[in-house]
Amino acid sequence: MVESSSSCAIETINLNMTYRSGKVDVPALQNVNVSVERGEFVAVVGPSGCGKSTLLHLLGGLMQPTGGSVILDGIDISKLTDSERTAIRRKKIGYVFQRFNLLPTLSAKGNIELAKKIQGNGYLSPNGVDQILDMLGLANKINFRPAELSGGEQQRVAIARAVINRPAIILADEPTGSLDSRNSRIVLQVLRDLNEKLSQTIVMITHDPEAASTANRVIEMKDGQIIDAPSVLYCEPDFENSVGNP
Amino acid sequence: MENLIAANIRSRPTRTFISILAVALGVTLMLVIGGITNGWLNEYLGRTIAVGADFIFQPPGSSVFYAFSDAELPIKLANKLQEVPGISAVTPVLSKFSMAQFGLIFGIDLESYSKFPGRLHIISGKPSLKDDEVIVDQLYAETKKLSPGMPLTILNHNFTVTAICRPGSVVRVFAPLKTLQKLIGTPDRVTIMFMKAEPKSNVDAVFHELRRRFPDNSIIQASDPNLLLADTRLPGLKEFRITLIIVSMLLSFMVILLAMYTTIFERTREIGILKSLGASRRFIVGMILKESAIICCLGALLGIGISEIARKIIVTKFPTQPVAIGLNDLILGLILGLLAGTMGAIYPAYKAARMDPVRALTYE
Numbered sequence: 001m002v003e004s005s006s007s008c009a010i011e012t013i014n015l016n017m018t019y020r021s022g023k024v025d026v027p028a029l030q031n032v033n034v035s036v037e038r039g040e041f042v043a044v045v046g047p048s049g050c051g052k053s054t055l056l057h058l059l060g061g062l063m064q065p066t067g068g069s070v071i072l073d074g075i076d077i078s079k080l081t082d083s084e085r086t087a088i089r090r091k092k093i094g095y096v097f098q099r100f101n102l103l104p105t106l107s108a109k110g111n112i113e114l115a116k117k118i119q120g121n122g123y124l125s126p127n128g129v130d131q132i133l134d135m136l137g138l139a140n141k142i143n144f145r146p147a148e149l150s151g152g153e154q155q156r157v158a159i160a161r162a163v164i165n166r167p168a169i170i171l172a173d174e175p176t177g178s179l180d181s182r183n184s185r186i187v188l189q190v191l192r193d194l195n196e197k198l199s200q201t202i203v204m205i206t207h208d209p210e211a212a213s214t215a216n217r218v219i220e221m222k223d224g225q226i227i228d229a230p231s232v233l234y235c236e237p238d239f240e241n242s243v244g245n246p
Numbered sequence: 247m248e249n250l251i252a253a254n255i256r257s258r259p260t261r262t263f264i265s266i267l268a269v270a271l272g273v274t275l276m277l278v279i280g281g282i283t284n285g286w287l288n289e290y291l292g293r294t295i296a297v298g299a300d301f302i303f304q305p306p307g308s309s310v311f312y313a314f315s316d317a318e319l320p321i322k323l324a325n326k327l328q329e330v331p332g333i334s335a336v337t338p339v340l341s342k343f344s345m346a347q348f349g350l351i352f353g354i355d356l357e358s359y360s361k362f363p364g365r366l367h368i369i370s371g372k373p374s375l376k377d378d379e380v381i382v383d384q385l386y387a388e389t390k391k392l393s394p395g396m397p398l399t400i401l402n403h404n405f406t407v408t409a410i411c412r413p414g415s416v417v418r419v420f421a422p423l424k425t426l427q428k429l430i431g432t433p434d435r436v437t438i439m440f441m442k443a444e445p446k447s448n449v450d451a452v453f454h455e456l457r458r459r460f461p462d463n464s465i466i467q468a469s470d471p472n473l474l475l476a477d478t479r480l481p482g483l484k485e486f487r488i489t490l491i492i493v494s495m496l497l498s499f500m501v502i503l504l505a506m507y508t509t510i511f512e513r514t515r516e517i518g519i520l521k522s523l524g525a526s527r528r529f530i531v532g533m534i535l536k537e538s539a540i541i542c543c544l545g546a547l548l549g550i551g552i553s554e555i556a557r558k559i560i561v562t563k564f565p566t567q568p569v570a571i572g573l574n575d576l577i578l579g580l581i582l583g584l585l586a587g588t589m590g591a592i593y594p595a596y597k598a599a600r601m602d603p604v605r606a607l608t609y610e
Contacts, residue, residue, distance in 0.1 A: 057604050060522070062521070062522065062603045062604050062607075063604055083526065083527065086521065086524055086525070086526055086527075087524065087526070088524075089522070089523075089524040090523070090524025090525075090526075091524070093524070095522045095523070097522075097607070101515070101518075101519045101522070101607065102519075103250065103253075103516055103519060104257070104516075105250070105253035105254055105256070105257040106249065106250060106253050110249050110250070110253065113249070114249075114250060114523070115523050118520070118523050118524055118525045118529060119524065161523075
């Protein structure tokens with residue numbers, strides 16, 4: 001493993017990803033160079049098929065790039081084995097998905113505890129689960145199964161699951177893509193709060209300009225490449241009052 | 247992880263129930279059929295020993311299971327055996343398996359048979375075996391509701407019950423030797439000869455003398471249960487037991503394999519979620535194996551319970567049918583049920599652990 005003392009939470013260097021479709025090579029990412037500082041909240045925007053999800057999967061070590069490097073918290077994860085990337089993911093990454101991806105058989109609390117158990121290799125340290133559920137306004141829903149929760153509540157449980165182990169970075173893949181505008185605002189405010197109050201680094205993929213405006217910086221992609229220089233957005237929407245009151 | 251396993255088991259009650267039932271069926275099959283086999287064997291050997299003979303003399307290549315043997319020994323051989331030094335008593339016996347009675351019938355000469363320690367202990371009626379008379383044991387009489395003086399049809403021949411003897415004799419029905427020979431169509435032929443050594447004789451020396459004089463015949467030292475149980479004298483028993491175990495294990499193995507394989511496809515997305523959370527391959531394999539182990543354990547315990555119920559029903563409905571299921575058999579059933587199911591889950595678990603997380607997460 002290569003470690004650096006960079007202030008970057010995550011960075012890609014000439015990142016390439018090519019899929020093989022039959023006998024045809026389909027490039028999904030071409031020489032992508034992205035750098036996200038610790039404590040930053042970055043939105044990645046772009047049209048469908050531009051490579052956003054591929055980038056997110058590579059950042060989280062779910063896939064291995066065909067070229068270039070991904071440096072996560074000082075470690076080049078692109079050269080690691082599947083098992084090593086899994087271990088890194090366990091310790092340093094929190095995922096939030098568009099479709100929430102909660103385990104349907106477990107309660108809200110069970111889903112969050114599971115993340116703690118996996119992080120602890122099967123050992124559960126229950127500290128923090130109730131607190132995080134309380135913080136996200138879900139204290140009275142801890143024993144509810146995903147099917148018994150609204151979309152916004154499910155996504156807040158998914159966020160709680162992502163942050164419970166204090167990961168170096170949260171990767172959010174269209175976190176508001178399946179939500180109505182009210183619940184979208186609540187979820188975005190939760191992410192914003194995590195970033196501001198806990199200095200949580202967040203990389204979020206989105207189609208939604210309003211969601212993108214929540215971030216400190218927006219990266220635009222097209223045809224597998226970064227087409228826009230980093231731009232700083234100053235957006236302070238007043239969502240505080242809506243958190244915990246779906 | 248235990249919560250996740252319990253939740254998975256609870257969330258698919260039909261699949262879980264059918265899997266448990268299938269494992270239980272395999273274990274029940276093994277325990278009950280094995281128990282019946284063992285019961286027969288134990289009773290058979292116990293009754294043979296109960297005759298009190300020192301030696302059993304049979305035609306060449308015979309088994310201790312008289313039912314499998316034909317009437318091949320000339321009855322005159324009894325006189326030659328009587329001449330062997332150290333032999334005090336010889337009684338010829340013709341055995342016949344009756345499908346209608348589902349048991350053995352012994353054709354005996356009551357006088358010579360009564361010289362053996364395991365002679366018939368009459369508890370009611372008079373000890374007589376002439377022409378069309380039969381003596382049955384108490385259990386048989388209770389099952390068939392017989393008492394002395396009542397008619398009994400065996401091998402399409404009408405007999406009269408003359409006496410009821412104490413249970414524990416070598417068989418449950420005794421007929422006159424000559425009558426049985428006529429019925430079977432083997433006059434002057436018998437199946438076996440029981441022999442008793444003189445009280446102060448050297449049994450081993452007598453045995454060797456018998457072997458020397460009759461080298462082609464099968465001679466068993468009946469007083470030694472280990473010799474009676476020797477596999478070479480019980481043709482196919484070992485193979486039968488192995489086949490029974492394999493069939494039972496295969497049943498559990500295939501059901502669990504199918505159930506867990508289907509489960510893996512059902513849970514593809516969930517496995518993707520676990521992988522995105524950083525669950526290692528070991529974690530996922532452990533989850534699948536633990537789940538199948540719980541199902542198999544419950545199945546094996548249910549199988550043990552069903553076997554015990556089946557045993558009680560069999561011995562109540564058919565008192566002459568012994569079913570021997572010992573603690574060792576129960577432990578074996580539990581272990582094999584657990585082992586077969588766990589083996590069945592290995593491939594699905596391996597497949598789940600090797601799933602590509604991105605594909606799994608986008609699986610519809």
